[in-house]
Amino acid sequence: MIRKIINPDRSTWADLAKRPVKDLEELEPGIKQTFRLVQELGDEALLQLAEKYDGVRPAQLLASAEELAAAENQISTELQAAIRQAYSNINLFHARQSEEMQPVETMPGVVCWRKSVAIQKVGLYIPGGTAPLFSTLLMLGVPAKLAGCEDIILCTPPAKDGSIHPAILYTANLLGITRIVKAGGAQAVAAMAFGTESVPAVGKIFGPGNQYVTVAKQLVSRAGVAIDMPAGPSEVLVMADEAANPAFVAADLLSQAEHGADSQVVLLTASEEFVDAVTVEVEKQLAQLPREVFATQALQNSIAIVLPDTEQMLAFSNLYAPEHLILAVQDFESIAKGVVNAGSVFLGNYTPESAGDYASGTNHTLPTNGYARAYSGVSLDSFVKKITFQHITPTGLQNLGKTVEVMAEAEGLQAHKNAVSIRLKQINNV
Structure with missing residues (x-):
């Protein structure tokens, strides 16, 4: 079942945030x-x-x-x-x-723009x-x-x-x-x-x-x-305080665990008693799942960490960079402002991760394995290229040309400078 860890030293957090290693x-x-x-x-x-x-x-x-x-x-x-x-x-x-x-x-005379092309x-x-x-x-x-x-x-x-x-x-x-x-x-x-x-x-x-x-x-x-992105097994991190419902949290953890044996779920809370209450609910709900075998195996990779306060929970979550982050906490709006690494965030007790998986509107194709530190989930932008355009008038080149000539010469790229100089000569009738 989920491994319980009480107030781990910060020096151990990086190891705790590592996903199960699989050499592919x-x-x-x-x-x-x-x-x-x-x-x-x-x-x-x-x-x-x-x-x-x-x-x-x-x-x-x-x-x-x-x-x-x-x-x-x-x-x-x-x-x-x-x-x-x-x-x-x-x-x-x-x-x-x-x-x-x-x-x-x-x-003046230098116009730039960008266009999205499918x-x-x-x-x-x-x-x-x-x-x-x-x-x-x-x-x-x-x-x-x-x-x-x-x-x-x-x-x-x-x-x-x-x-x-x-x-x-x-x-x-x-x-x-x-x-x-x-x-x-x-x-x-x-x-x-x-x-x-x-x-x-x-x-x-x-x-x-x-x-x-x-x-x-x-x-x-x-x-x-x-x-689209580097992808690995599905994962969820739930941050919960005394306002959270243990049955809800257990259901959220299991909704990811049932994806497959290599999925991972993480619970962060300030209460050891809450971890125990969630564990009881997990065992109760697990027995009713058609995919019990998958979920049980996934739970072997999973952890529940007790930390002193939401500030430390948020710090650990940002280090972990979860695919899905559920803030089952009373002050979720202010805590959400501090989230910098997550694929998709679910706020409050009545926002299950499965809503985003299916039908709320957000995309469920998200970065896993810590890639949320640098990658976004799939969006409309994923299917387009952004092409930049520019148009420079003769007056514009007179305004900009000297800047380009000086920079090109400083880099030792004479042909770059010449591409500007030859035009300026014609514009200025030199």
């Missing part, structure tokens, strides 16, 4: 072999590897229009309504992220194994569509009968994504990175996956294909 380098040779096979055989490699790893050779690699149309009748109207509501909220939140920068005249081809990887993550399709597909990406490729592994989970197909249909590839694992990443007969090579790959997908994404990023 040993996977690289096999993944590189998969890459070579996909590059050599294209679609045929994807079909062979689906048979090997998913237990089925799909009759066709791409989902058909008929399969897409049939999905609506294969999920309940209640689930359809939930997906549509989540879509609406996520769409509204991400649409507000659009920004149009007004041109800036940095000095990445033309993007690839979305959606796991379909132990949990078909149609919610992740919403989180990636909505901003991709809003950004104006011309070609959106969806890869997801087939079930044993060669089908794709109907909730994934229904969500894809709602988003207007029609190129759906029945491929999972490292082979799907390879197809999107290098291209096959049916899968165009993309500029950027998004989406979570198992350790093979994670390593495959890291490998293609070295080959010049962009990825």
Whole structure:
């Protein structure tokens, strides 16, 4: 169960903030072999590897229009309504992220501006194994569509009968994504990175996956294909005081622990009694979970730390830089102002992390493993490039030219200076 640590010395915090270490380098040779096979055989490699790893050779690699149309009748109207509501909220939140920068005249005759341009081809990887993550399709597909990406490729592994989970197909249909590839694992990443007969090579790959997908994404990023972010197992840190509800906190911890055996959950509180109360609730709720085995294994990696006050809790949280941070504390508004490292923050007793996972509107594709110190979660910006423009009039170059000439000469770059000087001579009729 969760390991309890009482008032640890600050010198030990860095060690406590470390995630469970997993050496994934040993996977690289096999993944590189998969890459070579996909590059050599294209679609045929994807079909062979689906048979090997998913237990089925799909009759066709791409989902058909008929399969897409049939999905609506294969999920309940209640689930359809939930997906549509989540879509609406996520769409509204991400649409507000659009920004149009007004041109800036940095000095008379020198105008600069920036424009957001969609990445033309993007690839979305959606796991379909132990949990078909149609919610992740919403989180990636909505901003991709809003950004104006011309070609959106969806890869997801087939079930044993060669089908794709109907909730994934229904969500894809709602988003207007029609190129759906029945491929999972490292082979799907390879197809999107290098291209096959049916899968165009993309500029950027998004989406979570198992350790093979994670390593495959890291490998293609070295080959010049962009990825959303370095990603690892899911995690949550809950900061709780006397105003928190032990049952709520236990449920939040378990909601992350059930993701997988390598997930990690952390509880920070000033009360040892509160840790004990949460532990009782965790054991009670754990026994009722269908994914009890996964959650139990994840809890072996997890810790509850008792610290003297919220100031120290906040300091530890910022050091840990959690993917998800829940502030189940009375004064959450003032404490939230001090948060500098977190993927997404959930305020108060009635804001469960699972709301952000599904339907509140924020994105659930977030940096893990401490990457929240430097990375943001997926947003509309993730699907666009920011291109700068400038226009200089003859008067503008007269105003700016001397500055550029002096700087270029100081750096010993005479051709840079000349590019300005030759123009100034013409402008000044010299």
